[in-house]
Amino acid sequence: MILLDRVTKVYSKDAKPALNRVSLHIEPKEFVILVGTSGAGKSTLLKLLTREEKPTSGKIVVGGIDYDTLKDRQIPLLRRKIGTVFQDFKLLPQRTVFENVAFALEIAGMTNKEIKNTVPKVIELVGLTGKEKQFPHQLSGGERQRVAIARAVVRQPKILIADEPTGNLDPRHSWDIVKLLEKINRYGTTVLLTTHNVEIVNRLKRRVITIDHGKISSDQAVGSYKQ
Amino acid sequence: MAKDANNLKNNRQFRRRYMTFLRMVRYGVNNFSRNAWLTTAATAVMTITLIIILTSYLMQHVFDDTITSVRQKIDISIYLKKGVSDSDIKTMQNNLEKQSNIEGVTYVTPEQAQKNYNKQNKDDTDLLKQLGVIEGSAGGSLLPGSFSVRVKDLGKINELKSYVDKNSLFQANLNPDVAPSYGDKQGAIENIANTAVFAERVGLFASVLFVVISSLIIFNTIRMAIFNRREEIQMMKLIGADRSFIRGPFIVEAVMYGFFAALLATGLVYTIMVLVQDKLSQYGVTVGPTVQIMQNYPGLILLATIVAGAVLGVASSQLAVRRNLKV
Numbered sequence: 001m002i003l004l005d006r007v008t009k010v011y012s013k014d015a016k017p018a019l020n021r022v023s024l025h026i027e028p029k030e031f032v033i034l035v036g037t038s039g040a041g042k043s044t045l046l047k048l049l050t051r052e053e054k055p056t057s058g059k060i061v062v063g064g065i066d067y068d069t070l071k072d073r074q075i076p077l078l079r080r081k082i083g084t085v086f087q088d089f090k091l092l093p094q095r096t097v098f099e100n101v102a103f104a105l106e107i108a109g110m111t112n113k114e115i116k117n118t119v120p121k122v123i124e125l126v127g128l129t130g131k132e133k134q135f136p137h138q139l140s141g142g143e144r145q146r147v148a149i150a151r152a153v154v155r156q157p158k159i160l161i162a163d164e165p166t167g168n169l170d171p172r173h174s175w176d177i178v179k180l181l182e183k184i185n186r187y188g189t190t191v192l193l194t195t196h197n198v199e200i201v202n203r204l205k206r207r208v209i210t211i212d213h214g215k216i217s218s219d220q221a222v223g224s225y226k227q
Numbered sequence: 228m229a230k231d232a233n234n235l236k237n238n239r240q241f242r243r244r245y246m247t248f249l250r251m252v253r254y255g256v257n258n259f260s261r262n263a264w265l266t267t268a269a270t271a272v273m274t275i276t277l278i279i280i281l282t283s284y285l286m287q288h289v290f291d292d293t294i295t296s297v298r299q300k301i302d303i304s305i306y307l308k309k310g311v312s313d314s315d316i317k318t319m320q321n322n323l324e325k326q327s328n329i330e331g332v333t334y335v336t337p338e339q340a341q342k343n344y345n346k347q348n349k350d351d352t353d354l355l356k357q358l359g360v361i362e363g364s365a366g367g368s369l370l371p372g373s374f375s376v377r378v379k380d381l382g383k384i385n386e387l388k389s390y391v392d393k394n395s396l397f398q399a400n401l402n403p404d405v406a407p408s409y410g411d412k413q414g415a416i417e418n419i420a421n422t423a424v425f426a427e428r429v430g431l432f433a434s435v436l437f438v439v440i441s442s443l444i445i446f447n448t449i450r451m452a453i454f455n456r457r458e459e460i461q462m463m464k465l466i467g468a469d470r471s472f473i474r475g476p477f478i479v480e481a482v483m484y485g486f487f488a489a490l491l492a493t494g495l496v497y498t499i500m501v502l503v504q505d506k507l508s509q510y511g512v513t514v515g516p517t518v519q520i521m522q523n524y525p526g527l528i529l530l531a532t533i534v535a536g537a538v539l540g541v542a543s544s545q546l547a548v549r550r551n552l553k554v
Contacts, residue, residue: 076468076469078467080466086465090462093459094257094261094262104467107466107468107472108467109243109246152466
């Protein structure tokens with residue numbers, strides 16, 4: 001599902017590589033946790049996957065799409081195939097819960113009827129039924145992250161990238177979000193989660209990839225994490 | 228079969244584009260109505276910008292009308308001696324009107340000249356009483372008949388002087404006691420002509436300057452408004468929105484700023500023009516024809532202002548959005 005082959009990313013000539021010849025293979029339907037200290041290279045790796053950045057060298061293939069052959073105008077189409085969840089939610093502040101989730105379908109050109117059928121189901125999946133008409137500022141942090149997850153999965157992507165989704169949440173809400181990600185994974189979506197939260201990593205007992213100074217320092221099938 | 232499939236595909240594409248267009252419009256309208264503070268600020272600045280643009284344009288009209296009006300008031304008098312025959316007067320008038328620099332010629336009879344004089348000095352009763360006695364005893368006007376001549380270009384007044392000096396009919400009939408007035412007023416007339424040209428140029432320069440400054444202000448206001456929403460743009464990109472889908476609502480929003488600001492600006496400028504019309508007229512500023520134009524073509528002026536506002540808004544927002552669309 002995700003393949004990185006000797007990928008290097010250098011931001012400036014004088015600086016050390018943010019990623020240094022990283023090779024990685026993630027199978028479909030896997031749940032993978034990416035850990036590492038700040039500046040280790042996790043965010044760079046995610047930015048390469050969402051094509052916010054281009055690699056300096058190496059090969060990236062996601063969902064069968066070879067990034068070497070990807071043209072700029074095809075980038076939006078690629079991003080529609082990857083669900084993304086961010087630490088700071090990145091919701092549209094002037095739009096309701098329903099509109100935020102529907103936005104992901106509207107940009108893909110789905111009809112109003114399809115949107116009206118699909119969105120309530122996904123809102124129910126993330127446990128926000130009854131809050132469709134509320135604006136993001138009227139929701140708690142955990143609820144906002146649920147909206148972000150709903151928006152990410154409403155197009156039923158094959159891959160869900162969650163970049164520190166629990167970073168701004170208290171422990172109870174954090175665990176709720178992780179359980180929601182597990183549920184989505186059970187439906188067949190490949191999940192790539194980055195986190196600093198030791199407790200979450202150790203309780204999940206999933207594949208853990210540790211990045212250190214731009215390199216993969218460990219890759220455990222059922223891993224744990226020590227800060 | 229293949230043709231039908233092609234038609235179906237084209238229909239779907241058209242419907243999808245139409246749906247996307249409607250969504251962009253809806254998002255633009257929603258942004259406009261839900262970002263109250265931003266909408267108010269941008270519309271207010273846009274209104275001021277359009278007031279400056281509209282006022283600059285209208286002031287050029289007012290200025291032109293005033294200059295024309297002043298020029299029309301400057302006429303040259305060529306005085307004739309007593310007893311010139313009507314046919315000679317007619318011939319001289321026709322000859323004058325044929326001159327290229329002549330706007331119009333009116334013959335003022337001695338009686339009319341006296342009436343005008345009396346009217347101008349109606350408050351000086353002693354003078355009029357004295358004149359009335361003399362006029363009554365003499366049985367006619369004290370003043371000579373004259374041609375009142377209006378020229379097109381005040382700078383070419385010498386052409387008229389030269390013509391009158393060389394024409395034998397004029398030389399035979401000119402009043403020997405009262406010389407034509409263009410000689411006395413020439414300095415003043417040239418000054419007015421030069422000042423008019425200078426003032427026109429300054430006015431045009433000031434208008435262009437105001438328009439440039441106000442355009443920069445609205446550009447920066449919209450740019451700051453969009454800068455505040457850069458994360459929103461970033462998010463749209465990351466979940467796969469096309470550039471056109473991101474730009475669309477901003478275009479709609481900018482057109483709405485332009486529309487409402489144009490309504491406000493046109494209404495305010497018209498009201499102010501009507502209110503100051505009489506006051507300015509007292510100082511010799513000719514506002515009437517410009518107000519008349521606004522009354523005759525309100526739709527056209529409003530449309531032009533809306534277009535100006537929309538163009539400014541759309542250009543500003545697109546430049547600002549483009550900066551945030553990279554990646």
